[in-house]
Each structure stands twice: as C-alpha cells, then as structure tokens.
Amino acid sequence: MRNFEYYCPTRLVFGEGRIAKLPDLIPSGCRSLMIVFGGGSVRKNGVYEQVKAAIGNIPHTEFWGIEPNPCVETIRRAVEQGKRASVDFVLAVGGGSVIDATKLIVAALCTDMDAWEIVLSKKAEQTKPFGTVLTVPATGSEMNSGAVISRADTKEKFAFSSAHPVFSILDPKVTYSLSSHQVACGLADAFVHVIEQYLTLCGESRVMDRFAEGVLSTVIEIAPSLVKRHDDYDLMCDYMVSATAALNGMIAWGVTQDWATHMIGHEITALSGLTHGASLVIVLPAMMRVLREQKRQKLLQYAERVWNLHVGTEDERIDRAIELTEDFFCSLGLPTRLEDAGIGREIEDEVVRRFRDRSVSFGEGRNVDADCCRVIFDCCRSSRAKK
Amino acid sequence: MRNFEYYCPTRLVFGEGRIAKLPDLIPSGCRSLMIVFGGGSVRKNGVYEQVKAAIGNIPHTEFWGIEPNPCVETIRRAVEQGKRASVDFVLAVGGGSVIDATKLIVAALCTDMDAWEIVLSKKAEQTKPFGTVLTVPATGSEMNSGAVISRADTKEKFAFSSAHPVFSILDPKVTYSLSSHQVACGLADAFVHVIEQYLTLCGESRVMDRFAEGVLSTVIEIAPSLVKRHDDYDLMCDYMVSATAALNGMIAWGVTQDWATHMIGHEITALSGLTHGASLVIVLPAMMRVLREQKRQKLLQYAERVWNLHVGTEDERIDRAIELTEDFFCSLGLPTRLEDAGIGREIEDEVVRRFRDRSVSFGEGRNVDADCCRVIFDCCRSSRAKK
Numbered sequence: 153m154r155n156f157e158y159y160c161p162t163r164l165v166f167g168e169g170r171i172a173k174l175p176d177l178i179p180s181g182c183r184s185l186m187i188v189f190g191g192g193s194v195r196k197n198g199v200y201e202q203v204k205a206a207i208g209n210i211p212h213t214e215f216w217g218i219e220p221n222p223c224v225e226t227i228r229r230a231v232e233q234g235k236r237a238s239v240d241f242v243l244a245v246g247g248g249s250v251i252d253a254t255k256l257i258v259a260a261l262c263t264d265m266d267a268w269e270i271v272l273s274k275k276a277e278q279t280k281p282f283g284t285v286l287t288v289p290a291t292g293s294e295m296n297s298g299a300v301i302s303r304a305d306t307k308e309k310f311a312f313s314s315a316h317p318v319f320s321i322l323d324p325k326v327t328y329s330l331s332s333h334q335v336a337c338g339l340a341d342a343f344v345h346v347i348e349q350y351l352t353l354c355g356e357s358r359v360m361d362r363f364a365e366g367v368l369s370t371v372i373e374i375a376p377s378l379v380k381r382h383d384d385y386d387l388m389c390d391y392m393v394s395a396t397a398a399l400n401g402m403i404a405w406g407v408t409q410d411w412a413t414h415m416i417g418h419e420i421t422a423l424s425g426l427t428h429g430a431s432l433v434i435v436l437p438a439m440m441r442v443l444r445e446q447k448r449q450k451l452l453q454y455a456e457r458v459w460n461l462h463v464g465t466e467d468e469r470i471d472r473a474i475e476l477t478e479d480f481f482c483s484l485g486l487p488t489r490l491e492d493a494g495i496g497r498e499i500e501d502e503v504v505r506r507f508r509d510r511s512v513s514f515g516e517g518r519n520v521d522a523d524c525c526r527v528i529f530d531c532c533r534s535s536r537a538k539k
Numbered sequence: 540m541r542n543f544e545y546y547c548p549t550r551l552v553f554g555e556g557r558i559a560k561l562p563d564l565i566p567s568g569c570r571s572l573m574i575v576f577g578g579g580s581v582r583k584n585g586v587y588e589q590v591k592a593a594i595g596n597i598p599h600t601e602f603w604g605i606e607p608n609p610c611v612e613t614i615r616r617a618v619e620q621g622k623r624a625s626v627d628f629v630l631a632v633g634g635g636s637v638i639d640a641t642k643l644i645v646a647a648l649c650t651d652m653d654a655w656e657i658v659l660s661k662k663a664e665q666t667k668p669f670g671t672v673l674t675v676p677a678t679g680s681e682m683n684s685g686a687v688i689s690r691a692d693t694k695e696k697f698a699f700s701s702a703h704p705v706f707s708i709l710d711p712k713v714t715y716s717l718s719s720h721q722v723a724c725g726l727a728d729a730f731v732h733v734i735e736q737y738l739t740l741c742g743e744s745r746v747m748d749r750f751a752e753g754v755l756s757t758v759i760e761i762a763p764s765l766v767k768r769h770d771d772y773d774l775m776c777d778y779m780v781s782a783t784a785a786l787n788g789m790i791a792w793g794v795t796q797d798w799a800t801h802m803i804g805h806e807i808t809a810l811s812g813l814t815h816g817a818s819l820v821i822v823l824p825a826m827m828r829v830l831r832e833q834k835r836q837k838l839l840q841y842a843e844r845v846w847n848l849h850v851g852t853e854d855e856r857i858d859r860a861i862e863l864t865e866d867f868f869c870s871l872g873l874p875t876r877l878e879d880a881g882i883g884r885e886i887e888d889e890v891v892r893r894f895r896d897r898s899v900s901f902g903e904g905r906n907v908d909a910d911c912c913r914v915i916f917d918c919c920r921s922s923r924a925k926k
Contacts, residue, residue: 153711153776155554160547166793167542324540355773358760359780362753370745386742389540393746393792402789405780406553 153357153406160401162295163319166392168385170321171199171285174206177319178241178283185212186239188230188254190246191219197329199287203245213237218246221421221428222253223304224268231260231267242282244317248291248341248428251284252299255314258282271301271312279315286322288330289392290338290429292345292399294320302422309422322396324388332379336484337429338395339378343371343480344413344432345398351440352408352516354449363403365457367394372458372480379484412515413439416525419503424495433481433488434495438532440474442524446517482536491535500529540744540793547788549682550706553779555772557708558586558672561593564706565628565670572599573626575617575641577633578606584716586674590632600624605633608808608815609640610691611655618647618654629669631704635678635728635815638671639686642701645669658688658699666702673709675717676779677725677816679732679786681707689809696809709783711775719766723871724816725782726765730758730867731800731819732785738827739795739903741836750790752844754781759845759867766871799902800826803912806890811882820868820875821882825919827861829911833904869923878922887916 165173178185187203194200215230234242234257242261244254259276260267270276286294293299297316302309330338350364371394374387382388397403416439417431444451448470455461455473464472478488487493490500507513508522520528552560565572574590581587602617621629621644629648631641646663647654657663673681680686684703689696717725737751758781761774769775784790803826804818831838835857842848842860851859865875874880877887894900895909907915 153554153773153780155557156551157553158551162546164543164545164792166544167540170542357780358757358777359754359784362757363750366749366753367746370749373745386540389793390745393540393744397746405551406776 154408156404156406158401158405160295160316162316162400164295164322164396165319166322168323168325170323171202172206173321174203174243174285175208175210177321178207178210178243179281179318182210182241184237184239185210185241185243186230186234186237186257187212187214187243187245188218188250188257189214189216190250191217193329194245194287197287197326199245199285199326203243203285213239218250218253220249221300221302221309221425222249223302224256224271225304227253227256227260227267227301230257234261240280242280244282244284245287247286247288248293251286251293251317252291252301254282254284255279255293255297255299256301256312259314268303271310273312275313276315281318282315283319284317284321285326286320286392287326288334288338289322289327289395290341292342292396294322295396295400300418307422309418311418322392324385324392327388327392328383330382332382332485333427335382335391336379336486337427339371339375339391339429339484340433340481340486341429342395342398343368344429344436346403347436348410348414349404349407351447351450351454352410354453356407357405360403360405360407361453363397367398367403368458370394375480375484408516410516412520415512415514415520416503416528419506420495420499423499423502426493426495430486430493433486434490434493434532435528437474437478437481437488438528439520440477441531442528443515443517443520444470444474446519478536487536488532489536490529490533492537500526500533504529541795543791543793545788545792547682547703549703549787551682551709551783552706553709555710555712557710558589558713559593560708561590561630561672562595562597564708565594565597565630566668566705569597569628571624571626572597572628572630573617573621573624573644574599574601574630574632575605575637575644576601576603577637578604580716581632581674584674584713586632586672586713590630590672600626605637605640607636608687608689608696608812609636610689611643611658612691614640614643614647614654614688617644621648627667629667631669631671632674634673634675635680638673638680638704639678639688641669641671642666642680642684642686643688643699646701655690658697660699662700663702668705669702670706671704671708672713673707673779674713675721675725676709676714676782677728679729679783681709682783682787687805694809696805698805709779711772711779714775714779715770717769719769719872720814722769722778723766723873724814726758726762726778726816726871727820727868727873728816729782729785730755731816731823733790734823735797735801736791736794738834738837738841739797741840743794744792747790747792747794748840750784754785754790755845757781762867762871795903797901797903799907802899802901802907803890803915806893807882807886810886810889813880813882817873817880820873821877821880821919822915824861824865824868824875825915827864828918829915830902830904830907831857831861833906865923874923875919876923877916877920879924887913887920891916
C-alpha cells in the first residue's frame, strides 16, 4: 500500500426533503449569497422552488447559464457578478458542471487573477466557502475538490484543484426528472471513475479493491432497471451513493491510479462536445484491450469478482470481461465506438497532436502518450455493428 | 435507504515514516501542547522517540498513564494538568483508549463541568482541537467523534460524543510490536463494528452492504497470517485500513444500525475488565443465534457473500455461518463463551439487573432488553469444549 493522505470535510446531507435544511447549512454569518444554476431544468423539477423557499430572506443573487462542460468564458461573467455583490458564500444548484464551475468561481472571487490562469495553475490558492444541491449523480464533484473547466475559444479542457464543498445536499427525488441519457452517462461516469482507481496494480489494498468492486457491482446491478425508470427511490439512492463514493477519495486510499481514459475523454469532449460519460465508454474498452498485458492481473481479478467469470483460460476470461464491459455500456444506450458516436478522424488526429505537442503521458505506467493514444483510437474507431 | 448525514473531517495521514509530519499537522499557532500516552509501550517500540523528534521545540507537557478502558478518574488528572498548562492542542499517542480519553480531556478543558457529567450528557458542547498517532488498530476512534469512558468506582462504562481528531497518523510499522492477543482483539473489534452496521435489515443500500462485506472478507482473509506474524507491512496496512473504515461512518450511509452486542460487551468489560474485543466475540455469536429470525434475511446474505455458503437449506446455511463466525474468533485465540473467558454468573446477573434498572433496550428492533440479554447469556455461557 502506498503512503496517502485522505481529507474529505464535506458534510453530506442525504435524503428526501433535505433541501429544506439549507438555512441550517449556510453559515449564519452569510451576508451575500450567490446561487449558481445551469440551464433551467431546476425550474421544471421543483428544485428551484425548494431552494428559494428554504433560503427565505437570506440576501442573494442568482447566476444562470452554466453550460455542460462549463466554459471559463461563462464563469468570468459569474465572477464579475459575484464580485459586484461582495458574495461571501456560493451555492451551486445543479450537476457536476454547475459544481465544477462554482469551484472556479469561489477561487476567482478571492483574487485578481484571470479564471483561466487559475485553472492552468492547477490549484486554487484561496476560495470562498460554498455548498451544493446536487441534481445529477455522475461526477462526484459534490464531495471532492477537483473540477474540470473548458475554454470555448481554444476548445481546451483541463482539471484543477479547488476546495471541497462545505456541504452537499443529495435528495434522490430530485433526480426523477433526469432523461435516460443523463442517467446512462451518469452511471458510465461513476463506473469509469472507479475503474481509474482500480484497474491498475494488483495486491495494493484488499479493502480498496473490495470497495471498488462493490461500487462496480452495484452500478451493473441497478443500471438495467434505472435506465428504464427513474422514480424508484431505492435504486436512485444507490445510484447517487455510487456516484459520490466513486470519486470522494474513499476507494483510493493507498492505491495506484490511472486516469488515462479520462485524459483522452476530456479531449474528445473538448473538441466534439460529446457528453463526458459518453466519451469515457468509448475509450475504456479500447484502453483495456491495448493495455491488457500491463493490466493482466487486475483484469483477471476484475473478470472474476465483478463479472463472475471463473472458467476458461486467462485470456478467454479477460476477453470476456472486456466484452461484457462494452456490452454493459451499449445496454445503457451509449455508443462505444468513435464512428457510432459520430467522432471523425480529424478529432482523433487533433487529440494525438495535442498529446505530442504537450509531451504528456498518462496512466499508472506513464505510457499512454500520443503513440499509445493512436493505438487506442485504432481500437475504438470502427462501428461495433461491423464486428 | 434512510436519510443520513455524514461528516468526517479528520485528515488521515497514512504510511511509513509519517510521524515526522507532525510539525506540519499541529496548528502553527499552537502555544501549549499536551501529549497523552498510555502505559509506556511507546517507549519500547520507538514511537515516543519519533514523536519527540518530530515536535522539536513546540512547547509541550506529557501526561502518562491512560489505562485500557480509560477511567474518568485518570482523565480528571489529565484535565487538571492540561488546565494548569493552558493547553491549546492535545496529541493522543496510543490506541483507542488513549484516543477516547483524549476526546474527554479536550471537552473537559473547555468547561468547569466534571468529566463524568460530560459523559452522562452524551455530547460535548465544545472541545479543544486534537490529533492522534495511532498505535493499535481496533476501535476506529482515530477517525470518528465517539468515545467510551469507564468509571472505576461504580464499574460503569458509557459512550459519549466528542469531536473528530483534526488529523490521525497511521504508520503500519508502529504496530509490529503488538502482541498476538492485541492483534486478535483488534481484528475482532473491527469485525464486530462492521457487523453492528450490517447485520440488521436487508436491501437498504447495495453499496453499503458491499463495503461492509468487503471489510469482513478482508479481516477474515488476513487474520490467519496476521496473528502469527505482525511484521508483514501489506497485511498490517489492510488491518489498519479495515479497522479505520469499520467505524469512520463510511459503511453506515443510510443503513439501520444495531449496537446491542456492544452494549452488552461494554457491561461485561466494565464489570470484569475483559478486553473490549474479547467481550464482543462472546456476545456476537449468541446474538446471531437468539435473533436469527429477526435477522434471517441478512444472515442469509452474510452466509452467502462473506462465507461463500451456497448449498443447503436456509437454516443450514445460517447455522453454518454462525458456526464459522464463532470458529473464526476461536482461531484468533479468543474464547467465545463466558465460562471459557472466566466470566461468572454474578456478572451476567449484574448486567441483566442494570439493563432492567435502566429500562433500556437495544438493537435495530429495540428488543434487546434485560430479558433478551438473559437469553443471550444462556446461549454463550457453557464452555465450547463441552459442545
């Protein structure tokens, strides 16, 4: 097991009707609150009314319009508004994009630095405190300090580290109005987050392996019912808990991490606009195929414990586990090939070019570089229908 | 899934050599530190020297002599010493007893209330900040806000709620000098902590069930090697992580909890001095047997997922799972019957009398009262050798 530090001070407030607790959670000294929203779905699902009713007469301003894959251009406007209002607490009401945007807003509120410079600096020096009301289980951003921000004019997308939310409210009923595609992408995102922390080296921690396998097994178990109907409270609870636990650090104690799938996925999204979760399900099966020797032992454990594959040769079990993974994503209605998702060669070329220009290499072996990325693209290009 | 709040702000600093990080972890403004120790084992295993070397010239005072099952009488002396020194940060160096005692010390430092009154009030109003250097993985106290305190003159033992440690340092190498009995009791404690949060109702959370089963499976897997030798770094890592994860709230999100085994175990310890973990392994198998109908569905899940029991009737699988649980504790060298542990009828009678006097009832069904406790004692009285 590797040395590690774990610090996750977010207060998680989970369950039906918990938005009403906002007045107890927002610091009592708060004199100017800014509430950050996305595109307006919260007006339809009742969340907006619940939030407004809960905050009562706490002085506040609203910022609307954080887009999926939040852009620094939009965030700059929120920062201006927040500075004008001398905001001392920010409440993010939305999914991972709204929360990620808020993580940059609270950093930019404390400095004269441009927001994009903060992203490029990799870590915010100082932040205003903030809380969240989560509406889309997927990114885990509600209980970690990370954020991913896009820049529209250059089609770039980078991660940076900010602060943890002071609190996050998770009411499973809020998610009933999500579309099947949103739920599918959220499940895929949670699944791949776990894989990034699991499918690396064997034998680093029995407990972390079990935790990771536990979340994967749960996502696989609940997905078929969940993509059909989103109003099963118990299923939604497990979906929400899976997505949060997948990326709050709890399954990462002392284990080697990967994140190469995310690095490639981010570029695809930045260049094509494809939803984050949808980009990951294309890259992951190819990543497993290309790095099968490096990941052999863990793939075998994954095959056995997550997919219950006990018979056949080692290679047959690995083949089958990768196939079942890809089948699983397809069963969620998500294409697993670039061609099926409408991603053309020009995007592949640009991702490879960027990796080469930046001289980057990712993954637990630091060997997912531009060349390896090209091989991965070769492996997930052709339509699956042509198999 | 039940509504829940989760808040665990302790910074976990894990790994070899991490005690040297103390100067970065103790708040820089600390003007008077008190270090709380147990009986002196830290002088033999090098921890004392590491701590002293790390804190350098931070002004500090030492308090020695916290006993196993820490007594309020000892704690009062520590509080007096701390008040005289105007202590503003406390460092607990030891196992669960030292950490639990420190949780009461930091509360009593903030008030004129007697320490036992704080325990009886169930929750400390205010505390000084504190950190820990853990030397015995068992109670999970290093990452939660709970503590259990004894009173020597009345032989009472009660839990109360204090604050979380600001940080906890877990260096697996520190545990190499533990005795086999200490490791056995620590493993048993961690195991039963998980069971208290798991063996109640079925279907409340798939993720929490998987997490709980993951810790149980790990403890079962590592125990045989671990009780024989304590210098296997990787095994010790998993033992430490299991004990911490067993009681830091991570496996308790939204699930019904039990804790009846602990309530009976605490009384046995208070009256007989039996080590905490050793008391639990006597009560638990009997608890499973007596409440088998109430816990039937979860016992079946436990049998299947933790003990891999897939054949036989339901009752056969439950019988076997309980037997394997008791065998497991015996394999750690811990007696699982009152007679084998030298606990006489007079102690049984006193526990039952106390429960009756206090009109208490425990467990997820609130039905473990004085009468039920008597039935449980009947079930774990006779020596196992007589079976």
